[in-house]
Amino acid sequence: MSAFDLPARAADSDLSEAVADARASVFGTAPLVQCLTNTVVTTITANVLLAAGAAPAMVDNAHEAAEFARVAAAVLINLGTPDDQRAEAMRAAAASATTAGTRWVLDPVAVGGLSFRTALARDLLDQRPTLIRGNASEVIALAGMGEGGRGVDTTVDPEAAEPAARALSSRTGGVVAVSGPTDVIVAGDRTLRLGGGSEMLTRTTGAGCALGALCAAYLGATADPLAGTLAAHLHVALAAEEAEIRTAGPGSFVVAWVDAISATGPDELAAGLLDRLA
Amino acid sequence: MSAFDLPARAADSDLSEAVADARASVFGTAPLVQCLTNTVVTTITANVLLAAGAAPAMVDNAHEAAEFARVAAAVLINLGTPDDQRAEAMRAAAASATTAGTRWVLDPVAVGGLSFRTALARDLLDQRPTLIRGNASEVIALAGMGEGGRGVDTTVDPEAAEPAARALSSRTGGVVAVSGPTDVIVAGDRTLRLGGGSEMLTRTTGAGCALGALCAAYLGATADPLAGTLAAHLHVALAAEEAEIRTAGPGSFVVAWVDAISATGPDELAAGLLDRLA
Amino acid sequence: MSAFDLPARAADSDLSEAVADARASVFGTAPLVQCLTNTVVTTITANVLLAAGAAPAMVDNAHEAAEFARVAAAVLINLGTPDDQRAEAMRAAAASATTAGTRWVLDPVAVGGLSFRTALARDLLDQRPTLIRGNASEVIALAGMGEGGRGVDTTVDPEAAEPAARALSSRTGGVVAVSGPTDVIVAGDRTLRLGGGSEMLTRTTGAGCALGALCAAYLGATADPLAGTLAAHLHVALAAEEAEIRTAGPGSFVVAWVDAISATGPDELAAGLLDRLA
Numbered sequence: 072m073s074a075f076d077l078p079a080r081a082a083d084s085d086l087s088e089a090v091a092d093a094r095a096s097v098f099g100t101a102p103l104v105q106c107l108t109n110t111v112v113t114t115i116t117a118n119v120l121l122a123a124g125a126a127p128a129m130v131d132n133a134h135e136a137a138e139f140a141r142v143a144a145a146v147l148i149n150l151g152t153p154d155d156q157r158a159e160a161m162r163a164a165a166a167s168a169t170t171a172g173t174r175w176v177l178d179p180v181a182v183g184g185l186s187f188r189t190a191l192a193r194d195l196l197d198q199r200p201t202l203i204r205g206n207a208s209e210v211i212a213l214a215g216m217g218e219g220g221r222g223v224d225t226t227v228d229p230e231a232a233e234p235a236a237r238a239l240s241s242r243t244g245g246v247v248a249v250s251g252p253t254d255v256i257v258a259g260d261r262t263l264r265l266g267g268g269s270e271m272l273t274r275t276t277g278a279g280c281a282l283g284a285l286c287a288a289y290l291g292a293t294a295d296p297l298a299g300t301l302a303a304h305l306h307v308a309l310a311a312e313e314a315e316i317r318t319a320g321p322g323s324f325v326v327a328w329v330d331a332i333s334a335t336g337p338d339e340l341a342a343g344l345l346d347r348l349a
Numbered sequence: 350m351s352a353f354d355l356p357a358r359a360a361d362s363d364l365s366e367a368v369a370d371a372r373a374s375v376f377g378t379a380p381l382v383q384c385l386t387n388t389v390v391t392t393i394t395a396n397v398l399l400a401a402g403a404a405p406a407m408v409d410n411a412h413e414a415a416e417f418a419r420v421a422a423a424v425l426i427n428l429g430t431p432d433d434q435r436a437e438a439m440r441a442a443a444a445s446a447t448t449a450g451t452r453w454v455l456d457p458v459a460v461g462g463l464s465f466r467t468a469l470a471r472d473l474l475d476q477r478p479t480l481i482r483g484n485a486s487e488v489i490a491l492a493g494m495g496e497g498g499r500g501v502d503t504t505v506d507p508e509a510a511e512p513a514a515r516a517l518s519s520r521t522g523g524v525v526a527v528s529g530p531t532d533v534i535v536a537g538d539r540t541l542r543l544g545g546g547s548e549m550l551t552r553t554t555g556a557g558c559a560l561g562a563l564c565a566a567y568l569g570a571t572a573d574p575l576a577g578t579l580a581a582h583l584h585v586a587l588a589a590e591e592a593e594i595r596t597a598g599p600g601s602f603v604v605a606w607v608d609a610i611s612a613t614g615p616d617e618l619a620a621g622l623l624d625r626l627a
Numbered sequence: 628m629s630a631f632d633l634p635a636r637a638a639d640s641d642l643s644e645a646v647a648d649a650r651a652s653v654f655g656t657a658p659l660v661q662c663l664t665n666t667v668v669t670t671i672t673a674n675v676l677l678a679a680g681a682a683p684a685m686v687d688n689a690h691e692a693a694e695f696a697r698v699a700a701a702v703l704i705n706l707g708t709p710d711d712q713r714a715e716a717m718r719a720a721a722a723s724a725t726t727a728g729t730r731w732v733l734d735p736v737a738v739g740g741l742s743f744r745t746a747l748a749r750d751l752l753d754q755r756p757t758l759i760r761g762n763a764s765e766v767i768a769l770a771g772m773g774e775g776g777r778g779v780d781t782t783v784d785p786e787a788a789e790p791a792a793r794a795l796s797s798r799t800g801g802v803v804a805v806s807g808p809t810d811v812i813v814a815g816d817r818t819l820r821l822g823g824g825s826e827m828l829t830r831t832t833g834a835g836c837a838l839g840a841l842c843a844a845y846l847g848a849t850a851d852p853l854a855g856t857l858a859a860h861l862h863v864a865l866a867a868e869e870a871e872i873r874t875a876g877p878g879s880f881v882v883a884w885v886d887a888i889s890a891t892g893p894d895e896l897a898a899g900l901l902d903r904l905a
Contacts, residue, residue: 111673132430152687185686187690275674321889325600413741416742604879
């Protein structure tokens with residue numbers, strides 16, 4: 072039995088409707104997303120959330136993180152720069168979110184290659200994140216099936232991470248999304264594959280991290296975690312395609328991408344899904 | 350008796366001259382603004398200060414904050430992400446600024462909803478900030494007249510915060526500015542109201558926080574705190590109006606806004622004030 | 628005897644070939660650059676590195692910094708916001724880099740005016756950075772020949788820092804680069820001077836800090852540290868000149884500058900060097 076509502080053999084029109092509804096819910100409810108993220112991507116993360124219509128709140132200190140996780144619509148925990156106080160806040164926020172029933176996303180940046188954050192990620196895993204979002208090497212390392220890559224770089228094909236994603240989903244009961252040229256999204260015994268997007272997303276800092284935050288926004292505004300995760304990935308991909316057309320390099324790309332995040336609504340998601348589902 | 354030099358019943362031309370002079374002073378003196386601010390907005394804060402002609406210095410660790418507050422032209426203390434060391438640095442900087450006679454701004458981000466930072470803000474209040482700048486719910490919460498909003502979000506009309514602003518101004522002897530569609534600026538028994546600006550300022554992260562920093566720059570370059578505060582708010586509003594015309598979304602807005610901050614000089618402030626004074 | 632391979636009396640064509648080769652090596656090897664930098668410039672630093680074709684990794688906590696410095700291609704240590712844990716991580720990373728033979732860059736931001744970071748910088752100096760990059764007042768202060776300026780501001784002519792740069796180079800055996808309208812780059816008994824660039828680089832935050840990171844990328848991809856340092860400075864200058872043409876203010880400048888960093892390749896460096904060598 073799947074814990075996810077998205078129809079297992081839905082007609083194409085049902086999936087398109089699900090992602091459009093998810094986008095409309097983000098617009099309509101402005102979910103408050105608590106972000107405990109790394110120091111490099113705070114600004115782009117907040118700006119992507121605001122552009123999508125969500126409300127970012129970077130409450131990431133150990134005194135306040137647990138308190139806020141009870142009232143937030145969703146929580147993002149991103150391991151990019153885990154100093155001691157932020158790590159303590161992450162543990163507290165994850166535990167508090169789980170207790171309160173607040174959905175939360177774990178982004179295991181660079182897990183595998185570095186022992187401190189790998190141990191932290193495994194502890195957080197015990198709190199059963201609603202979604203794990205990472206690149207292939209990070210997901211493989213988090214599942215204990217390999218050593219991980221170098222930093223945030225990804226050189227491993229997302230397909231190679233599907234067994235690891237499945238093992239993690241089985242363990243958490245949640246969704247696992249592996250980012251790459253084709254994203255692989257696993258929930259229980261289901262797998263969705265999503266193409267599209269732009270290679271430019273890898274040439275500016277924080278696009279993947281902001282995607283993790285946007286997933287949290289969708290999880291906070293949508294009944295079905297799988298539909299929300301799919302919609303967030305599609306949202307980022309469509310905006311990136313639109314932005315790539317209008318840009319001269321990675322500097323102007325990120326500006327146009329934030330504009331396009333704002334301009335991409337339910338209709339665009341509904342129209343754009345089917346061509347990109349693999 | 351008012352402690353502020355701005356004529357209580359100034360002719361319109363006097364007010365216009367005051368804001369133009371303040372702008373010219375920022376250009377001419379390049380005030381060194383020490384910022385102890387949150388990790389989300391450091392870059393936009395520094396860029397707005399540089400665009401205006403001020404000199405940002407993010408000296409926010411506990412070892413150096415007090416030392417630097419003695420030599421800075423003004424200090425900004427923004428409570429957005431108060432980890433332990435930054436909170437300690439804030440206490441030290443506020444005390445040092447007050448002792449040295451350095452003007453300083455308190456931006457009580459998300460005070461009210463979170464107990465740790467609310468206690469910190471109340472301690473800082475005892476050091477009598479030259480200016481408190483926040484949204485309505487933050488100002489109400491800081492004055493102990495309500496519980497505050499959710500994060501940096503503001504859903505309360507600035508007019509509703511005027512009694513709280515007046516109470517705080519009475520307590521500190523300084524200025525209190527409540528940001529919103531119409532800004533309410535209170536100093537002693539005086540109140541100024543400033544319209545204009547752009548709703549786009551709420552759709553990118555850090556616009557309000559950067560305004561707080563720009564207020565510090567003006568306080569560091571201008572004799573009268575009320576004139577300086579008014580000029581900083583007008584500067585941000587005019588630049589936002591100019592930027593909004595030329596942008597396609599929140600990504601391009603912030604780029605154009607920084608350009609416009611740089612391009613907006615004394616003449617624009619003098620010409621723009623009267624239409625926006627409510 | 629010079630420890631640097633760049634021909635002491637090279638024909639112009641040899642120098643041009645050296646900087647072009649260095650640029651091609653950054654493209655070809657995508658050096659992994661560990662950055663321990665300040666909280667204001669993390670995003671622009673990562674984006675400049677990505678635009679150039681390098682791979683940034685902001686591993687700056689005390690648990691992981693030494694471990695990562697052994698595998699990184701190069702390390703940047705920038706003293707802009709040295710809180711306690713970051714300072715501890717910097718000491719560990721510098722020691723680890725020196726032991727492992729990983730090249731590293733010291734950017735002594737605001738050293739001289741503040742005692743805590745000045746002491747930290749002097750300790751780091753004992754680890755013999757491959758490159759020291761700063762403005763004139765910082766280099767003079769680091770060498771113990773003066774008191775330094777106010778914050779990151781530079782009001783001292785780079786030429787005035789040449790004796791200090793020479794003393795530091797003699798002490799470390801490495802390169803010392805003094806940034807200004809004309810950059811002064813010293814290695815042992817050699818001095819190179821490079822003009823060009825744009826005054827706009829001083830009107831946006833983090834341009835100098837990002838230059839330090841780009842130097843690290845070149846050091847991680849190039850045999851000769853002096854050639855790599857020269858190429859990084861030229862790369863930033865050419866991109867700034869290109870960006871300045873297309874921009875309306877400091878906001879659009881930084882966007883165009885990142886675009887131009889990406890677009891500036893070996894041919895542009897080879898063609899642009901001679902006109903800018905002083």
